Amino acid sequence: MSAAMVVLGLETSCDETAAALVDAERRVLGETILSQLEEHRPYGGVVPEIAARSHLDHLDRLIERTMRESKLGFGDLAGIAATGGPGLIGGVMVGVMMAKAISAVRNLPFIAVNHLEGHALSARLSHGVAFPYLLLLVSGGHCQLLLVEDVGGYRRLGTTIDDAAGEAFDKAAKLLGLGYPGGPALERAASAGDPSRIPLPRPMLGRPGCDFSFSGLKTALRHRLAKPAPGEMADLAASFQAAVVDCLADRTSNAIAMAKTIAPVTALVVAGGVAANASLRQRLDRVAAAGGLDLVAPPLKLCTDNAAMIAWAGLERLQRGLVDGLDFAPRPRWPLDPSAKPGARA
Ligand code: KG4
Ligand code: ZN
Numbered sequence: 571m572s573a574a575m576v577v578l579g580l581e582t583s584c585d586e587t588a589a590a591l592v593d594a595e596r597r598v599l600g601e602t603i604l605s606q607l608e609e610h611r612p613y614g615g616v617v618p619e620i621a622a623r624s625h626l627d628h629l630d631r632l633i634e635r636t637m638r639e640s641k642l643g644f645g646d647l648a649g650i651a652a653t654g655g656p657g658l659i660g661g662v663m664v665g666v667m668m669a670k671a672i673s674a675v676r677n678l679p680f681i682a683v684n685h686l687e688g689h690a691l692s693a694r695l696s697h698g699v700a701f702p703y704l705l706l707l708v709s710g711g712h713c714q715l716l717l718v719e720d721v722g723g724y725r726r727l728g729t730t731i732d733d734a735a736g737e738a739f740d741k742a743a744k745l746l747g748l749g750y751p752g753g754p755a756l757e758r759a760a761s762a763g764d765p766s767r768i769p770l771p772r773p774m775l776g777r778p779g780c781d782f783s784f785s786g787l788k789t790a791l792r793h794r795l796a797k798p799a800p801g802e803m804a805d806l807a808a809s810f811q812a813a814v815v816d817c818l819a820d821r822t823s824n825a826i827a828m829a830k831t832i833a834p835v836t837a838l839v840v841a842g843g844v845a846a847n848a849s850l851r852q853r854l855d856r857v858a859a860a861g862g863l864d865l866v867a868p869p870l871k872l873c874t875d876n877a878a879m880i881a882w883a884g885l886e887r888l889q890r891g892l893v894d895g896l897d898f899a900p901r902p903r904w905p906l907d908p909s910a911k912p913g914a915r916a
Contacts, residue, residue: 575648577888578633578672579881582625582665583657583685584711585609585616588877589629589636591647592885596695598878600640602632603871607751614750615740622660629668644676649893651884654682655901657711662900670896679893681884686906688879690718693839695882696868702833704863706822706854709842709875710736710751715780715825716906717832718839721886725832726907727825728780735814736844738784742791742810746803756807757847763808768794770813772820780825787813811849819853826861839866845873 574593581588588603606624610616637643652669655662666682673680689707693699702719704727713730733741736753743752748759771790773783791810822838829835838858844850845867858865872879887893 575885575889576642576646577681577881577885578636578647578650579683579877579879579884580629580633580650580652580665580669581685581688581875581877581880582629582661583653583655584661584875585621586875587625587628587632588875589632590877590881591636591640591642592695592878592881594885594889596698598695599642600636601876601878602636602639603876604628604632611750614744616658618658618660621658622664625661625664629664633668644672644678647676647678649679649681649884649888651681651683651880651887653685653688653880654894654898655684655904657685657902659900659902662902666898666900670898674896679888680896680898681887681892682894682898683880683883683887684904684906685880686712686714686904687724688883689841690716690724690906691721691883691886692841692868692872692879693837693866694886695878696872697866699837699839699866702835703837703839703866704825704829704835705839705841706818706825707842708735708818708840708844708850710734710740712842713782715821717829717835719833721890722892724906726905726909727828728782728821730782730784732783732785733788735782735784735818736842738788738814739844741788745788745792745795746807748807753844753847756811757849759804759807760811760849763804763806765808765812767805768802768809770794770809772813772816775817775820778824780821780828782817782821784814784817787817811847815847815850815853818850819857822854823857823861826857826863830861836863837866838863839868841868841873843874846870
């Protein structure tokens with residue numbers, strides 16, 4: 571395949587409408603993203619129907635702008651990729667139908683990308699990380715530790731048995747009255763607080779394995795809030811953040827040990843919106859170093875939902891001849907690891 575191979579990627583699985591062009595030299599040639607944050611803010615969370623309609627309203631314009639800004643035409647593309655799931659199904663359908671339409675009209679290969687595979691391979695776009703590596707994926711919808719062995723080769727070492735890490739931050743921020751989205755607001759509040767002041771549980775800490783649980787921590791916070799003391803908001807935020815970071819670090823440390831018995835991993839990669847959290851990044855740096863690994867954190871705009879990671883995953887699949895038919899059906903649930911339990915969240 572030509573080194574200049576270019577793929578257009580579309581992302582519409584949650585509350586960002588995004589289009590991006592990447593090439594096989596790991597360059598992002600164009601990128602447009604529209605956040606629906608303001609449309610969902612009054613409801614304190616993402617409303618699926620509003621999200622789907624908004625993707626429909628904006629996606630064609632975003633694609634046009636991305637193509638124009640990169641000065642490329644559809645004739646320059648080697649393929650078109652779209653998130654095929656998991657995610658809010660109305661939005662996923664909008665992106666998939668758009669990609670299929672362009673593919674049919676332009677006679678281009680269509681690639682349905684698993685959104686989680688987009689996150690999993692993003693460090694190969696930003697840093698060229700070689701397989702195999704360990705991935706901690708922490709976002710609003712996902713909390714998983716994966717051994718990434720190849721494109722399409724994922725082994726899930728651990729997952730959450732209840733809430734995702736970002737979801738835990740969002741729910742805690744709501745309890746603390748900090749607004750939506752909660753993660754960044756909670757981190758800001760925590761910066762002025764004492765993380766050791768309020769004792770909160772660390773679910774699963776010290777247990778074997780790599781699974782996560784956050785709902786007990788959230789419940790403990792709710793109980794603690796039933797008897798608030800004046801002026802302790804920052805301490806509560808800091809104590810909650812410290813508990814989540816402790817849990818993530820402990821599980822990741824176990825996963826490093828487990829991954830090393832399976833494959834010669836060289837890096838710990840962190841991805842997903844929660845990877846924006848500075849105290850988590852600092853802690854993971856230490857966890858990786860203690861396990862003899864480098865920590866690789868893609869730049870923030872590649873960690874949160876974006877289309878460049880979808881285009882890149884599509885390109886990696888296309889290079890291996892892994893393309894999809896126009897009969898592909900969008901998948902609200904789509905675990906990356908085929909051995910994952912049925913009914914698993916993603
Ligand atoms: O990856 P993402 O943009 O969207 C998906 O969920 O797929 O992640 C968003 C999540 C939200 O739950 C948000 O609260 C959390 O990432 N988040 C953070 C921070 N920034 C975003 N959590 C903790 N600290 C942050 N600084
Ligand atoms: Zn995501």
